[in-house]
Amino acid sequence: MSATADHADGESQASRLGFESGMIVQELGYDDDCDDAFRDAISEITGEALVGDDTEDVVDVILLWWREEDGDLFDGLLNALTDLKAGGVVWLMTPKVGRDGYVDASDVAEAAPSAGLATTSSLSVTDDWSATKLVMPKSPRTKR
Secondary structure, eight states: HHHHHHHHHHHHHHHHTOTTTTTEEESSOOOTTTTTHHHHHHHHHHTTOOOOOOOOEEEEEEEEEEEGGGOOOHHHHHHHGGGEEEEEEEEEEOOOOOSOOOOOOOHHHEEEEEHHHHEEEEOOSSEEEEEEEEESSOOOOOOO
């Protein structure tokens, strides 16, 4: 596949995740294994460079790349929420099944609610990475 085709595919996948012009996206967990075409597509759509953990701004979206060996997902999610605005979204990027660093869906299902987040959807976004959308619940659940 050509670089242009890779970029077009990355932009298509990034737009599926709801990125829009002007959004500030904080990227955490970046490493050499991350998908650069996908990252570039997000910047292209938002018109903004991805910011790191040293930002002093409140951000609209957290793009959290996470691998099994990165440690405790609960802690990672809590740390990621520091700069997220109210109503913001965390896109948890995890390697697909069979890839190095694969994170089992049950780990996400356990860590997200413990960190105060709800899982809303999961998508395949690149050849090697899946994205899980995590949001703050609109209202606390009550037990009956």
